[in-house]
Amino acid sequence: MMLKDKVAIVTGSGGGIGREIAVAMAEAGAKVVINDIGASLGGEGFSTSPAEQTKAIIEQKGGQAVINTDSVSEWENAKKIVQTAIDAFGRVDIVVNNAGILRDQIFHRMTPEEWLSVINVHLNGSFFMSRAAAEHFRKQESGSFVHITSTSGLIGNFGQANYSAAKLGIVALSKSIALDMKRYNVRSNCLAPFAWSRMTSSIPAETPEQKARVERIMRMGPEKNAPLAVFLASDAAKEVTGQIFAPRMHELFLFSQNRPIRSVHSESGWTPEKIAEVALPAFRANFVPMERSGDVFSWDPV
Template identity: 75%
Template sequence: MQTSNMLAGKVALVTGAGGGIGREIAVAMATAGADILINDIGVSLTGEGGSGSPAEQTKQIIEQRGGRAAISTESVSEWASAKRSVEAALDAFGRIDIVVNNAGILRDVIFHKMSPEDWLAVINVHLNGSFFISRAAAEHFRKQESGAYVHMTSTSGLVGNFGQANYSAAKLGITALSKSIALDMARYNVRSNCIAPFAWSRMTSSIPADTPEQKARVAKLQQMTPDKNAPLAVYLASDAASHVSGQVFAARMNEIFLMSQSRPIRSVHRSEGWTPDLIAEHGMPALKASLLPLDRSPDVFSWDPV
């Protein structure tokens, strides 16, 4: 199957498509034949300011390559504006078939110093934004009995990371949202999947590079360009992936991972029931060998990208 027409006749709404991973996904989907609604409000990494110019740049790239694109500069973090973005796709192209929830900001702070404002800002864009855009599109997907969601999650949520309680919580929440969408909308032939992308982009440019070790890590990350995530997004949005739903993938350089989801790994049983003392004496020692380590994403993905 040729990528060049894998999304022919479809309309995709890509949030945060003014740069980085979102732009590469939007361009790749346009190359695969889709019409693109570019959603981007042009804010800074921390969610401040606002300019439509990044979206305009993405639109120019798509049109220079023979594709069709329109722009919405509405925020994803408000229900009314999210609905307007979906309506913009319908106004421009008459339908909507694909939603890519990619928009995001960062407010990295160690947990005990994180302000409520830092927490809410990140949750509102990532988690609430993914819900609002997805929910606004759901009515149209349900009526036409087809549609595909591709959500950007992160190993910061799937595994863990320092100083990202807000981001990690939002990203792990998105995986649960995706699974719920997949379950609830399967009857309408609608699919929902997640990608945990690895890429050097604006979202990772805030990683410190002060020590030799940090500089070496950043150098590795810089090899993982945002476009490496786009082929998987195109595939998951296409009819070729009609049998794939409720899954979590990761894309890292030239590697694609199917990620595990929470399932029981070991149990202990006592017919008489448990007391706290019995748990301490017998229950936890039996489970101890299966306890998961307090690791982070770089500990799990510890080898060099190839």
């Protein structure tokens, strides 16, 4: 019961990874706010059914949960979601920023609407939820944020400029929260999931290579991500903050973060020509390759 007496908000927990995290946190002793608007990945339709299904699973296992169907993409809604936890359970200890949508499109065809809708849910939503909970965390001098990022942002992918930008932005948001709120014993970490879910079902599977990649991903159920989320939210991780993790089947990864990897110095300063002549050859061997997530994580999960 690593989360006994704690209250967790899990956004986008009507299905997939969010549902598995919500259920696992309830099994670990937390009281859970299930937040989900019940819409498709394309934003069509609104239903309480997904959240009700998650609630039923939690209650069947002896846990406690309440439902909120507000969208995280609005500041006023984020405050309502946090207030749901306060009204139902008297406090809030954990926020899992999992809610997400997809609007995949090749960059030169991406519309402003496709860009903004994804940024609003993923990045703005993570800020709004974190900011709404921050006042409670600060006053009680405790709290844990678990933000869901993606290797699409950490490494890169085709056709996901909006999603990748949002997910990498979440990493910077998490680090800033970790730095700013450390004095209040508030922790903030990122989790980059590997799983077959609604969010990955749009991955192309046309070429033999693409089909092989999708087959690998389909072997990884969303439940594989829940144990790490529970750990990061628990007091067992009280010294862990500002980090980026990924669970992949039975593997766990700790990601590096941007640091200088090569430098050159010129006593007389630099001109564009001198950069081309001296700096470029010195840097070239250390350039980051043009890889996608599937290129880096190319082996079969075990």
